[in-house]
Amino acid sequence: MSNGFGFSFPSDGRDDDDDNRRDGDNPFGAFGFNFGGQQGGGFGDILNQFGQMLSGMGDSMNSAEAGAAVNYDMATRTARQHIGKQNSISEGDRNAVEESVRLADLWLNDATTLPTSEGRIEAWNAEDWLENTMAMWKRLVSPVAEQMNRAQLDSMPAEAREMLGPMAQMFNQINSMQFGLQLGHALGDLSVQSLTGSDFGLPVAPAGTTAILPGNIAKISRDLNVPGQEVLVYIAARETARQRLFKHVPWLVERLVSSVEEYAAGLEIDTSHLEEAARGLDLESNDPAAIQDAIQQMQGMDLSPRIRSRNAGATARMETLLALVEGWVDLVVTESLKERFPSEVAMTEAWRRRRATGGSAEQAFAKVVGIEFATPRVDKATDLWTRVTNAVGIERRDKVWDHPDFLPTAEHLENPAAFIDALLDDAPDTKFDEEIAKLEEMLRNEPSTEEREEGDGLDDGRDDGTEL
Structure with missing residues (x-):
């Protein structure tokens, strides 16, 4: 079931345990076939997915990316099918986006010392979003998919790998197409729900591009x-x-990408629960009741x-890092708009609800990458940046980046x-510096020894009536 990224706040039906789920469960449901359990879907769903995959197999097998871990040609075609026909951006919408961005940029000058990005301002529809963000999604998805393929092969028994032998290339191509199919569905879903080029704090738009989806x-x-105009200005801000941040903190984007690459490098598949389930199914026993009981127990298990x-x-x-980015954005946008913008409070609250109900970075990563x-602690980050600003000021706060x-x-x-x-320990002692500055000023204004001696001589001449 897709997660909602709009202000309509659809529920994805997950409970709190699902939200807190981490590495112990399968985070690759967006990529692989789903066999039972929470990853859901019966055998009919699997056949349906497989049928969709085979429908485009001819072109995809022969594409330039057929040997890659993810068939991005299939991903792009699938996403475009999901998006459907899009209206082109009107001149009026383009002008509204440009004016909103420039106005918001001007107001932000009062809330941060980081200068304007001075980049391109673009109005996109969903298809533009897909085309322009695909390069970054490839950077994020590829290392995970490549390592996933290796982990799948490594988890196979040696005998199975030997039997696979000649079919290894076809196995990889099928995996590549399956990954592409699932990625296409995920990107198609995000493209019709994203509001900007870096909607979730993820810099997926090309560098130097401020993109808005009116x-x-x-x-x-x-x-x-x-x-509507106030909504546009708020999102533009x-x-x-x-x-x-992305322009003037040059290490930020690369740090996010390298975190994905580091995570991917350590991927491994745990099949111990499958082995345990297989041990409980003793097919060699002559007890039909025990076999039936074991099968019934396995039906409710997640065997992925x-x-x-x-x-x-x-x-x-x-x-x-994502929390710090969005927390900083929360603060500077609030500070720049609160005295100028009638609906700032309502929009900030709506944005927080959106983030809590699906419009967030962790949902996008799970869905696409x-x-x-866990959900980035944006509220705590906003509170931290607020306290830092009160303690050391805007300039010192922004130099932290x-x-x-x-x-x-x-x-x-x-x-x-x-x-x-x-921060306070590292900051200079301004009171001490002020005292030093006063002393230096006093010493500069104090007459020299020669000036004092000359002055003394002149006074003596005046006292005894001597004419000059």
Whole structure:
């Protein structure tokens, strides 16, 4: 079931345990066939997926990307089918986007020292989003899919790998098409729900591009008691703030991508639960009742392979970084709009609800990249940046982005005072500096020894009546 990314807040039917699910469960349901359990889908669903895959097999087998871990040609075609016919961007919508971005950019100058990104301003429809973000999705998806293929082969018994031998290439091509099919469905879904080029704090738009999707914004505006132009300006402000970060914090994008690559490098498949289930099914026994009982128990089990990463810490670092990005955006947008924007409070609350009910980075990663991680603690990050601003000011706060080692850690999100104390310890003693400056000024204005002696002589001449 797809997650909702719009302000209509559809429920995805998951409970709290699902939301907190991490590496112990299969985070690759978006890629592979689903065999029972929560990953759902009966045998008919599997055949339906397989039929869709075979329908495009001729062209895909012969495409330039057929040997890749993900068949992106199939992904693109599948996504376009999902998107359907799109209206082109009107001149009026394009002008509205440009004016909203420029206005928001001007207002942001009061809330941050990071300068404007000075990039391109573009209005996209869903198909534009798909075409322009595909390059970054490839960077994010490919390392995970490649390592997943290796992990699948490594998990096979040696005898099975030997038997696979000549069929290995076809096996890889089928995997590649299956990954492409599932990726296409996920990207098609996101394309009709995304509002900007970096909607979830993920920099998937080309560098230097501030992209807004006015058609998708118009759809969600109908559910809000806010004028459409104000919704557009608010969303433009969020996107413009992110672009300032992505432009002037050059390590930020690469740090996010490298976290995905690090996670992928440690992927491994755990099939111990399958082996345990197989041991419980003793087909050699002559007890039909016991066999039937074992089969019934297996019917309710999730028999899909469980994927873990030895580098699970990479996802924790990614969670923290995404939280810090969106928390900073929350603060600077609020500070820049609150005195100028009648519906700022309503829009901020709507955005938080959107994030809590599907419009978030972790949902996009699980849906498209195949990595599940906990919800970034954006509210805690916003609170931390607010306290930092109150303690050391806007300029010192924004200089924290100069180097990744300067950023708050996950522990600081829980204990902002510790991070603020560290900033204050590093900050110069302004009171001491003021006293030094006064002393230097006094010394500069004090007459020299020669001036004092000359002055003394002149006074003596005046006292005794000597004419000059």
